[in-house]
Amino acid sequence: MVDRIFGLTSEQIQMAQQKRPFRQCIDTAKSGDHGSDPVGDGMFRMIPSGDIVDYAERCRRLKG
Numbered sequence: 001m002v003d004r005i006f007g008l009t010s011e012q013i014q015m016a017q018q019k020r021p022f023r024q025c026i027d028t029a030k031s032g033d034h035g036s037d038p039v040g041d042g043m044f045r046m047i048p049s050g051d052i053v054d055y056a057e058r059c060r061r062l063k064g
Helices: 010-017 055-063
Strands: 034-039 043-047 053-054
Touching: 034 055, 043 055, 053 055
Parallel strands: none
Antiparallel strands: 034 043, 043 053
């Protein structure tokens, strides 16, 4: 089990203190959606396309 403070491991905290990147960067030059926000009733707004999709379509888009 990994102890976490505010959701971060001790290694991530050390990297942040040293001003080194510790989070995965999103390649925005790549086509397609890379995230989603829930809008209610099991629907999601895809980022950056803005399409409103159900959970199954959300999973399909984010997997690829």
